[in-house]
Amino acid sequence: MSSEVVEDEISSFFESSPPLKNMDGxxxxxxxxxxxxxxxxxxxHQSDWREEDRVCVTSGGTTVPLEQRCVRYIxxxxxxxxxxxxxxxxxxxxxxxxxxxxRGTCQPYCRSLPDDPxxxxxxxxxxxxxxxxxxxxxxxxxxxxxxxxxxADGRLLKLPFSTIYEYxxxxxxxxxxxxxxxxxxxxxxxxxxxxxxxxxxxxxxxxIESGSGPLDIRLAQVPKMLSILRSNWAPNAFCISFKLETxxxxxxxxxxxxxxxxxxxxVVASELSTRKEEVVVVSSSGNVVVRRDCDxxxxxxxxxxxxRLIVDRHSTYIKESHS
Amino acid sequence: MSSEVVEDEISSFFESSPPLKNMDGxxxxxxxxxxxxxxxxxxxHQSDWREEDRVCVTSGGTTVPLEQRCVRYIxxxxxxxxxxxxxxxxxxxxxxxxxxxxRGTCQPYCRSLPDDPxxxxxxxxxxxxxxxxxxxxxxxxxxxxxxxxxxADGRLLKLPFSTIYEYxxxxxxxxxxxxxxxxxxxxxxxxxxxxxxxxxxxxxxxxIESGSGPLDIRLAQVPKMLSILRSNWAPNAFCISFKLETxxxxxxxxxxxxxxxxxxxxVVASELSTRKEEVVVVSSSGNVVVRRDCDxxxxxxxxxxxxRLIVDRHSTYIKESHS
Numbered sequence: 001m002s003s004e005v006v007e008d009e010i011s012s013f014f015e016s017s018p019p020l021k022n023m024d025g026x027x028x029x030x031x032x033x034x035x036x037x038x039x040x041x042x043x044x045h046q047s048d049w050r051e052e053d054r055v056c057v058t059s060g061g062t063t064v065p066l067e068q069r070c071v072r073y074i075x076x077x078x079x080x081x082x083x084x085x086x087x088x089x090x091x092x093x094x095x096x097x098x099x100x101x102x103r104g105t106c107q108p109y110c111r112s113l114p115d116d117p118x119x120x121x122x123x124x125x126x127x128x129x130x131x132x133x134x135x136x137x138x139x140x141x142x143x144x145x146x147x148x149x150x151x152a153d154g155r156l157l158k159l160p161f162s163t164i165y166e167y168x169x170x171x172x173x174x175x176x177x178x179x180x181x182x183x184x185x186x187x188x189x190x191x192x193x194x195x196x197x198x199x200x201x202x203x204x205x206x207x208i209e210s211g212s213g214p215l216d217i218r219l220a221q222v223p224k225m226l227s228i229l230r231s232n233w234a235p236n237a238f239c240i241s242f243k244l245e246t247x248x249x250x251x252x253x254x255x256x257x258x259x260x261x262x263x264x265x266x267v268v269a270s271e272l273s274t275r276k277e278e279v280v281v282v283s284s285s286g287n288v289v290v291r292r293d294c295d296x297x298x299x300x301x302x303x304x305x306x307x308r309l310i311v312d313r314h315s316t317y318i319k320e321s322h323s
Numbered sequence: 324m325s326s327e328v329v330e331d332e333i334s335s336f337f338e339s340s341p342p343l344k345n346m347d348g349x350x351x352x353x354x355x356x357x358x359x360x361x362x363x364x365x366x367x368h369q370s371d372w373r374e375e376d377r378v379c380v381t382s383g384g385t386t387v388p389l390e391q392r393c394v395r396y397i398x399x400x401x402x403x404x405x406x407x408x409x410x411x412x413x414x415x416x417x418x419x420x421x422x423x424x425x426r427g428t429c430q431p432y433c434r435s436l437p438d439d440p441x442x443x444x445x446x447x448x449x450x451x452x453x454x455x456x457x458x459x460x461x462x463x464x465x466x467x468x469x470x471x472x473x474x475a476d477g478r479l480l481k482l483p484f485s486t487i488y489e490y491x492x493x494x495x496x497x498x499x500x501x502x503x504x505x506x507x508x509x510x511x512x513x514x515x516x517x518x519x520x521x522x523x524x525x526x527x528x529x530x531i532e533s534g535s536g537p538l539d540i541r542l543a544q545v546p547k548m549l550s551i552l553r554s555n556w557a558p559n560a561f562c563i564s565f566k567l568e569t570x571x572x573x574x575x576x577x578x579x580x581x582x583x584x585x586x587x588x589x590v591v592a593s594e595l596s597t598r599k600e601e602v603v604v605v606s607s608s609g610n611v612v613v614r615r616d617c618d619x620x621x622x623x624x625x626x627x628x629x630x631r632l633i634v635d636r637h638s639t640y641i642k643e644s645h646s
Contacts, residue, residue, distance in 0.1 A: 063398070069569040069595060071515070075386070075398045104427050110441060115426075116481070118433060118440075118466040119474060128460060129452045130467060137451060143441040144453060151442060158439070192394070196538045215519045219538040246392040272392060 003231070009223035014172075016200045017165040026170065029157065030177040033098065036154040052184040053095045053314075056174050058191035059083020060102025062164040066217065068203050073163075074219075078192035080105025082242075082275070082303065086188060088146075089307035091155050095186075098174055100167070102191070103160045109147035112139035164194050168225055175233035182236040183321040186314055187229065189241045190268075197222050226262040236321065238314045239264045243282075246272045255282040266313065268306065279306060283313070326554070332546035337495075339523045340488040349493065352480065353500040356421065359477040375507035376418045376637075379497050381514035382406020383425025385487040389540065391526050396486075397542075401515035403428025405565075405598070405626065409511060411469075412630035414478050418509075421497055423490070425514070426483040432470035435462035487517050491548055498556035505559040506644040509637055510552065512564045513591075520545050549585040559644065561637045562587045566605075569595045578605040588640065591629065602629060606636070 020026070034054060060083065061076030080101055087108040090097045099108060114120040114136065121136040132140045150156035159174075161167040178185040196219035230239055241264045243255040248271045255269035259282055266283040278291045279302055290309060292302040299305075343349070357377060383406065384399030403424055410431040413420045422431060437443040437459065444459040455463045473479035482497075484490045501508040519542035553562055564587045566578040571594045578592035582605055589606040601614045602625055613632060615625040622628075 066397075067569070071400045071567070071569065071595065072517075073398055073400065074389075075396055077394045077396065107439070107441075113441075115483075116430070118430075118436075118463075119470055122467045123471070124464065124468050125452065128455055128457075129448065130455060130463070132451055132453060134451075140441075140453070141447065144445045145447055147442055148446070160438075194395075214544065215542040217540045217542065219540065221537065244394070246390070246394065272394065 003227070006223060006227055010225065010228055013223050014169070017169060018200060020166060020169045023169075023173070026159065027173060027177070029159070030098070030174060033096070033154065033157040034177055034181065036096070052181065053186075054098070054178060054181050054184065055090050055095045055186040055188050056098040056100060056171075056178065057083050057087050057090065057188045058100045058167070058171065059087070060105035061192040062102065062167045062194050063162055064164055064194045064197040064219075065203065066198055068200070074194065074196070076192040076194055078102070078105065080107075081111060083190040084108045084111055085301050085303035086190060086307055087156070089303050090188075090311075091150050093307060093311045095311075096155050097150075097157070099156060099158045100170055100174065100191070101158065101160055103162050107147075107158075108150070108156065110143045113143055114139075117143075164197055164222060165200075167191065167193065171225070171229070172233055175229060175237070178234060178237065183238065183318050185234065185236075186238040186310075187234065187240065188310070189226070189239070192244065193225075194222055196220065224262070226264065230263050238317050240266050240268060240310060243267055243269045244272060244275065245269075252280060252282065252287065255280070259283065265317065266310070276302060278302060281306070281309060326550070329546060329550055333548065333551050336546050337492070340492060341523060343489060343492045346492075346496070349482065350496060350500070352482070353421070353497060356419065356477065356480040357500055357504065359419070375504065376509075377421070377501060377504050377507065378413050378418045378509040378511055379421040379423060379494075379501065380406050380410050380413065380511045381423045381490070381494065382410070383428035384515040385425065385490045385517050386485055387487055387517045387520040387542075388526065389521055391523070397517065397519070399515040399517055401425070401428065403430075404434060406513040407431045407434055408624050408626035409513060409630055410479065412626050413511075413634075414473050416630060416634045418634075419478050420473075420480070422479060422481045423493055423497065423514070424481065424483055426485050430470075430481075431473070431479065433466045436466055437462075440466075487520055487545060488523070490514065490516065494548070494552070495556060498552060498560070501557060501560065506561065506641050508557065508560040509633075510557065510560055510562045511633070512549070512562070515567065516548075517545055519543065547585070549587065553586050561640050563589050563591060563633060566590050566592045567595060567598065568592075575603065575605065575610065578603070582606065589633070589636065599625060601625060604629070604632060 060080040061078040063073040063075050066072045066074065083099070083101060084106040087097050087099050121132055121140050122130045123133070125131045159170060161170055199220055226241060241258060241262060243251065243258055245251045245254060251269050251271055255267040259267045266281050268279050269282055270279045278289055281288045281290060288309065290302060290305045293299050293305065383403040384401040386396040386398050389395045389397065406422070406424060407429040410420050410422050444455055444463050445453045446456070448454045482493060484493055522543055549564060564581060564585060566574065566581055568574045568577060574592050574594055578590040582590045589604050591602050592605055593602040601612055604611045604613060611632065613625060613628045616622050616628065
């Protein structure tokens with residue numbers, strides 16, 4: 001497909017999208033966050049802080065409404081665990097992180113909380129002080145202290161989305177806002193973006209009737225925004241995309257194709273059933289298998305080693321683009 | 324459609340469903356909960372406690388997988404707010420509530436928490452005591468104290484589901500477990516159950532390829548389990564179903580049809596845009612509009628008046644069935 005055709009498809013996708021709510025508010029937040037300098041970031045920043053580095057981490061699945069007044073929609077499975085864990089490790093590595101996440105999915109610093117934290121973690125001691133049960137103390141401290149510190153220090157901005165329309169419009173806003181940061185900015189696109197959608201104008205306004213007989217739905221392909229992100233929106237940013245498959249046989253082949261097609265700097269490939277144990281970082285310099293370290297308790301998630309590798313690659317990229 | 328045809332459809336739906344995980348554990352929990360008598364329920368039960376009354380509140384939307392190893396699925400919009408608020412009011416009215424809810428949706432006693440409670444509600448004072456910000460004190464107390472008390476006193480059992488297969492299998496287990504409670508049991512079916520699904524055996528195993536061109540999906544109708552709940556699973560239980568529409572013009576007509584077709588005791592009808600302001604309780608004794616009381620802060624949700632009405636109707640039903 002020629003790039004002109006892709007651009008036409010993308011223009012018509014955006015033209016027919018329902019307008020983003022509170023767009024001005026989001027733009028203000030973004031610009032304030034990106035312009036923050038390290039001196040205004042408080043005392044908590046680490047020695048390896050690199051003032052310029054910004055990463056947009058996308059996380060969770062997008063929804064595709066089947067009705068304009070949305071009751072039914074198609075969703076993509078994603079807990080948001082990868083994006084949340086990666087965000088924590090990017091903050092640790094000195095990045096300021098824009099966390100573009102699906103409403104209701106896993107939040108940074110909250111991964112170790114039980115499913116029902118208010119039922120399991122706390123008890124009231126007196127009027128204002130609640131006690132944390134010993135077994136959940138570390139998890140709650142992380143969720144409250146580290147989480148608040150990251151936000152207060154200007155190292156974490158959280159922006160929620162639900163639909164694919166919101167996601168793509170917000171991604172474009174972020175790319176535009178990050179343009180001046182150039183090669184020091186990164187897009188780490190861990191969100192599970194829908195491949196198919198029902199174009200807004202061809203959608204039924206009211207709830208689909210459950211009369212008699214089967215229901216046939218025709219879904220159009222979502223235009224591949226990754227091309228336009230790379231070529232127009234943020235051409236100098238370091239760009240990582242993800243490929244998740246349930247069939248291990250086709251995984252590396254599909255990741256390699258995506259690398260070539262979208263000209264991203266690396267594709268993180270994983271199989272659904274083993275995604276928490278290992279990923280393969282596919283890039284033009286070859287494929288690297290990254291596994292989690294079971295021996296080190298604090299680091300026993302695959303994202304620990306993954307983000308170390310990605311940050312290292314980004315540093316090399318920044319040096320090369322400045323030389 | 325004859326009742327035999329419906330029964331055949333339902334048998335084949337269950338036969339082709341993926342088996343429920345931890346079924347034995349769920350059955351044990353259910354039986355223990357239902358057999359609890361008021362004396363073992365601690366000191367917190369209220370004066371209007373009615374020992375026998377049990378209600379199963381269903382809440383949130385069901386998902387319909389499009390692939391066996393599920394990445395994509397169709398979802399029904401439902402925050403779970405109605406079910407959570409109703410559960411609190413049933414507990415207050417003396418019921419023991421089985422809360423069958425969609426994972427990740429709104430929980431009883433947690434409706435007033437902010438979206439990101441760990442970021443907004445707390446700060447750590449010392450090693451184990453976290454302080455609650457004054458503005459969120461009441462909301463956190465409710466979420467922790469009232470919530471824990473309801474569970475500890477045996478007045479609330481929470482059971483999560485995600486797919487329509489899980490939901491319907493669990494609903495059948497609950498109905499079976501409640502059979503002996505007879506007319507003192509109630510089903511308050513506020514969950515947004517999918518009308519359409521892809522039969523498991525005709526489903527693709529792996530992720531649908533996003534090759535070229537549009538995607539056509541054919542969805543079959545989910546057999547109407549409400550008929551079989553009423554006729555076979557729990558014939559003596561008081562049964563309330565819900566009808567949510569986006570088009571107010573057809574709402575009452577559709578609710579009335581559902582009342583007649585499924586022989587439930589009432590249908591709670593609401594329109595998507597005004598569902599938090601008012602509902603219409605449609606029953607054979609006529610239609611009653613229930614609104615929220617804006618004047619009374621504690622009671623300013625429509626579920627406060629709704630549950631009062633439903634509990635009253637249930638009492639009459641119990642008396643009539645014992646006479």
